[in-house]
Amino acid sequence: MEPIFATSSSQIAMRGRKQNQEEIISRASSEHKEGPVCEHISSVGEYVTIGDKIFKRSDFENYLSSNPSSDVRLEQPRPTNFANPLPLGLASFSFMCLTLGLVNARVRGVTDLNLLNASFIFGGAVVLLSGLLSFCVGDTFCMTVFGTFGGFWISWGCLNLEQFGVAKAYADNPQALNNILGFYLAGWTVFNFMVMVCSMKSTWGIFLLLLFLDLTFLMLCVGSFTSNVNASMAGGYFGILSSCCGWYSLYCSIANKESSYFPLVAYPMPSIHQV
Structure with missing residues (x-):
């Protein structure tokens, strides 16, 4: 009887994950039908927050791996280029x-x-x-x-x-x-x-x-x-x-080749390892 009980428990866990994934898919498809929408993502412990909704990390990762073409897009940090002071x-x-x-x-x-x-x-x-x-x-x-x-x-x-x-x-x-x-x-x-x-x-x-x-x-x-x-x-x-x-x-x-016809070279000191 023990193997049968173990199989039943795993099936129940799999059904629970599937229901959570279906809930994520249904929410994403119902709220983002008009096109790709950027949502802010944050993570605290085993939970992941997308916009104003909270999901378990395992369900969220399974959803992303099984739906690579989803309409939900995550907000990625944009590289910021600072000028040289x-x-x-x-x-x-x-x-x-x-x-x-x-x-x-x-x-x-x-x-x-x-x-x-x-x-x-x-x-x-x-x-x-x-x-x-x-x-x-x-x-x-x-x-x-x-x-x-x-x-x-x-x-x-x-x-x-x-x-x-x-x-x-x-x-x-x-x-x-x-x-x-x-x-x-x-x-x-x-x-x-x-x-x-x-x-x-x-x-x-x-x-x-x-x-x-x-x-x-x-x-x-x-x-x-x-x-x-x-x-x-x-x-x-x-x-x-x-x-x-x-x-x-x-x-x-x-001054460089793009901004001046007369660029000058900043000569490095001796024994500098050039990368």
Whole structure:
């Protein structure tokens, strides 16, 4: 009698699954007669939700395997293509680095930063935005570099704006102000050196940009501590070289055979394994 009982139980289970499958088919055919309809699908444990209806996972899988031409269509995630935020950050960074370098180098006798203070804040906002967008595409290096330097340009503009009262607070002790600026620039020298080392497997343009920028911070730091004009001017010239490398990397990022008759090559650093 035991084999007969086992056979009866399996038949009952098969009938139950068949009834569930027929219920799925009848619901799908009655509600989607007009044509294919996309339904959102989600799964929790042994149950599957299609739209506002819940089915058992086993019945749903059996239904799909036995009805490959069903009118019910599952909503598939669409691939999302994000733009590369690197050119945006390079554009703003190179522009601000060039203007600040020209002033520090005292080109044409210009030594006043008042006209550029607002530009520092605006340029810093764009660089910071590029860093945030790098987070969206999963680029940790660009997110760190652009996010940090966005804060640098904003803070540098605030340091030179009279409304923030930094120069006024040290009006009686200008040497103390120079020392504080030296400490500030020393911190940026250390940070820039670390990201420069981390760029040794990128391209020559990015590596040289960070190398010249590190020399810029170093010379400006020495100029602040020693009040040496020549050191500050040397920092300005290194800043100009850094901006030139940024412009080159920017052009390589946006110029290709489809958009320009004169594309340039972003030469990789040596010993990089090409995939």
